[in-house]
Amino acid sequence: MVNVPKTRRTFCKKCGKHQPHKVTQYKKGKDSLYAQGKRRYDRKQSGYGGQTKPIFRKKAKTTKKIVLRLECVEPNCRSKRMLAIKRCKHFELG
Incomplete structure (x- = not known):
């Protein structure tokens, strides 16, 4: 079990000094329907023939x-x- 505090004082590249930071867990964004690979995959999958890629x-x-x-957390940095x-x-x- 890893418990990480919600705030942490660490170096901010933009401010150039240590500042308090708000900590959240990174989440992957939603995949775009119009990325080149997705368009290519959808085109290949369409029609007859079942699953085309492994x-x-x-x-x-x-x-x-x-x-x-x-x-x-600096208001004009963020x-x-x-x-x-x-x-x-x-x-x-927390």
């Missing part, structure tokens, strides 16, 4: 690396950066 089934890892999203920490099964903020 479906990956040999997953090796049971956990993902946790990525923290740090946002500077710069954001990512910070990866180690793998863990259980993660919580």
Whole structure:
């Protein structure tokens, strides 16, 4: 179990000094329907013929690396950066 505080004083690249940062967990955005690979895949899948690309089934890892999203709390800065920490099964903020 990894418990990370919701705020952290760390270096801000934009301010050029240590500032308090708000910590949240990074989440992947929604996949775009219009990315080149998705358009190509949809075109290939359409019509008769079943699944055309291999479906990956040999997953090796049971956990993902946790990525923290740090946002500077300075009102006129608000710069954001990512910070990866180690793998863990259980993660919580606060």
